[in-house]
Amino acid sequence: MSKIPVLEIFGPTIQGEGMVIGKKTMFVRTAGCDYSCSWCDSAFTWDGSAKEEIVQMTAEEVLNCLQEVGGERFSHVTISGGNPALLKNLDELINKLKENAIEVALETQGSRWQDWFVDIDDLTISPKPPSSTMITNFDILDDIILKLKDHHRITSTSLKVVIFNEDDFQYAKNIAKRYPEVPLYLQVGNRDVHGEDRVNLTSTLLDQYEQLIDRVVRDEELNDIRVLPQLHTLVWGNKRGV
Numbered sequence: 001m002s003k004i005p006v007l008e009i010f011g012p013t014i015q016g017e018g019m020v021i022g023k024k025t026m027f028v029r030t031a032g033c034d035y036s037c038s039w040c041d042s043a044f045t046w047d048g049s050a051k052e053e054i055v056q057m058t059a060e061e062v063l064n065c066l067q068e069v070g071g072e073r074f075s076h077v078t079i080s081g082g083n084p085a086l087l088k089n090l091d092e093l094i095n096k097l098k099e100n101a102i103e104v105a106l107e108t109q110g111s112r113w114q115d116w117f118v119d120i121d122d123l124t125i126s127p128k129p130p131s132s133t134m135i136t137n138f139d140i141l142d143d144i145i146l147k148l149k150d151h152h153r154i155t156s157t158s159l160k161v162v163i164f165n166e167d168d169f170q171y172a173k174n175i176a177k178r179y180p181e182v183p184l185y186l187q188v189g190n191r192d193v194h195g196e197d198r199v200n201l202t203s204t205l206l207d208q209y210e211q212l213i214d215r216v217v218r219d220e221e222l223n224d225i226r227v228l229p230q231l232h233t234l235v236w237g238n239k240r241g242v
């Protein structure tokens, strides 16, 4: 059996972002990313700071750990990272979860395709706007969306763009125009991913949420759109493992 580099297994908690926000779920966080976003809130998955915490696990070991941690209290697992789409062998875990009647969500940035994308129940693709300092390869992203369309998977897919500034907003508008058939979520960017004052952070994020809503409300092109905060950050601040 092949191994998966795992950094965190936690929950049950609620999905704090995007298309299934509020849903009770467990999380599996894989190590490694092909990006290095300037504002990444999970930089420990790729910057080496948590490399001693990475555990190489088989799919069966991940399932056992999920059951140890979550007991009978879950029927949904979200795989995030890092970029879990770097892992070709993740199909073994996805299949094992499905055999156990567990729904699977996955978070990725749309820089790599994997054939197992078509088996994901809630696939979130989060292309990165200019503030991240990453450059989107639109040939790859077009190809991913086309493949999902060809496999009739658009109803299980969403796009999510994190917004920090006006350039990011214009980037999101371009995404909306380019992929009109895919539901688009705008998410408030957290500028202070290391801050420990939850009350202060919450108040700042709610102000930014209001500003983002105002910006969307004023726009005449972005009408079919959803605007969300990171719910888990409002509730628990920058705490890990929630």
Ligand SMILES: C[S@@+](CC[C@H](N)C(=O)[O-])C[C@H]1O[C@@H](n2cnc3c(N)ncnc32)[C@H](O)[C@@H]1O
Pocket (backbone or CB within 6 Å): 033, 039, 040, 041, 042, 080, 081, 082, 083, 084, 107, 108, 109, 125, 126, 160, 162, 187, 188, 189, 190, 191, 193, 230
């Ligand atoms: C940590 S990433 C892991 C999955 C994948 N690498 C990706 O970026 O989509 C999970 C989600 O958190 C978002 N995110 C990361 N840092 C953030 C921040 N500072 N504020 C708001 N959202 C953030 C990402 O855009 C992505 O949608």
Ligand SMILES: Nc1nc2[nH]cc(C(=O)O)c2c(=O)[nH]1
Pocket (backbone or CB within 6 Å): 013, 014, 015, 016, 017, 027, 042, 080, 081, 107, 232, 242
């Ligand atoms: N509750 C909760 N919701 C989340 N949605 C996306 C997350 C992520 O880091 O990928 C995340 C996370 O870390 N916690």
Ligand code: SF4
Pocket (backbone or CB within 6 Å): 033, 034, 035, 036, 037, 040, 041, 042, 043, 045, 081, 082, 083, 109
């Ligand atoms: S792609 Fe995701 S995990 Fe990778 S650096 Fe960007 S936000 Fe972080």
Ligand SMILES: [Mg+2]
Pocket (backbone or CB within 6 Å): 041, 042
């Ligand atoms: Mg997160």
